[in-house]
Amino acid sequence: MAKLLVIAEQRNGVLSEASMELCKAAKAIAAGMGAEPAAAAFYKDDSVANEVAKYIPEVFSVVDAKLERYTADGYAQAVKAVVDSQDVAGVLIAHTYDGIDMVAKVAMSLGWGVVSNCNKIEVSGGKPVFTRSTYNGKIQEEKSVSTDKFVASIEKGAYDKEEAGGAGSVTAVSASIGDIRTSFKEYVETMAGSVDISQAKVIVSGGRGTKEKDKYNDIIVNLAKKLGGEYAASRPVVDAGWTDAARQVGQSGKSVTPDLYLAAGISGAIQHVAGMKSSKCIVAINKDPEAPIFNIATYGIVGDLFEVIPAMMGEL
């Protein structure tokens, strides 16, 4: 039977949570397609493949010293080797930094249609239907592929993590991994030192809607201090240099789970939400009633943060 193939993701030999989510997704989707869930793991030894086998019934393992670290060239060649040696109906990749880096390349090397950044895949009449966020999360779209087979990437958090516990088979696939054109130099930590907002019980976070540095300081920082909490920001505020990178919440920054997360002037892009959605109580203040942040907030105020927050300060 054809395989629906999850590409396992690892860093320093540790399987990513996104890979466990892909295993869950593959199990949910494969049956409708008349396929079986499987995974491909690439590393310098079999350890990652053995780990993935706890989450999915069948794992194809490509072992090569060149695969110790993720590279787009290495992974594209390894995926091709597995697809060439097996009957693969579709490839699932995590929409993570590594996934974003490889997904187009993998699809091009296979010649298959690709749908990236999906949040749901359902099978209708044996064919997968891909749902994905567009327009900053304001609109969802459904797509299909015109090719027989497909490559799709799935947004982090779209599926729950599969529970470990199975004992899948691991099959070696031989591949000659050729030229890898990028060369790794080092990892650097860009948020080292300074404050750790992840321990705060109350976080007041400002986004693009805070307009400028002085206003961010005046409104967001002061409310945070008044509440005895920490101040934080979404990416555009850090990009603009209004506050430190160590205070950035989201996929590229910190993940936080305070009792209260107050998001002011933050639209609620998925990359931000990924870092704060597990907060106990979320308050959204935004002028745009259609901002996606209202979909995950506990309480919302549709209004001007420059009026609402000073009024809140008066009540505290």
Add this chain to the structure above:
Amino acid sequence: MKIVVCVKEVPDMESKFKIVEDKKIDESQIAFKMNDFDQYAVEAALQLKEKFGGEVIIVSAGPERAAKQVRQAFAMGADWGIQVVDPAVDAGDNFVKASALFNAIKSLGDVDLVMTGVQAEDDQAGLTCGMIADMMGAPSCTNIVKIEVGGDQKSLTVNRELEGGMNEVLDIPLPAVLSIQSGINQPRYPTLPGIMKAKKKKLDNKSAADLGASTDSKTSFIKMFFPVSDSKAEIIEGDAATAAKTLVDKLKNEAKVI
């Protein structure tokens, strides 16, 4: 260095979106702008040109109206551009658009570096960089937050953003294709002389047929809709003062979080 930047016109995301017949947005209600991420790519290209000389060429695919965004890049300092104006490309998928951009780039002869934004704000696909790189036979790297040029100008050292504030530092030989992440720089605002000069800069219009680009999509669009959430926020009504008072009361007495 001969540097190409791919620029896309996108709606201003604060526009009021209306969906027509489940398949398109009502463009009469929309203001358009240059994709934010592309502005960072244009700025990165201009900074390289200022250091190492050469030229910055803009390629874009979109309706005639989108020439405004290309000229915005010209006003920032880019030298000239090619716009693929072709309804068949506009209707095509990521592969068709990447093919159009690639063929426009190919028409330039040898280039050193191609840059895109990490993704378009409207489509959120992030596929263009990798597709163009594959078509060029060049290496690619995505989510770039720092670029340094090697001594011989034949390679770059780049920082690729990873989860949680980590960067991976890599060497990549030229020619290469990079997708540029926001925050890598502070994009400049066009100056008045820049805007005046931009009007006179060369912008070639091409169709897919002119460039020999494929218009056969590998994916199909089915429909679009507004997201439905099962857990909408409890919206607190009233003017700012009333809403603020109610909110503080709820946070103290209902949620008990302050």
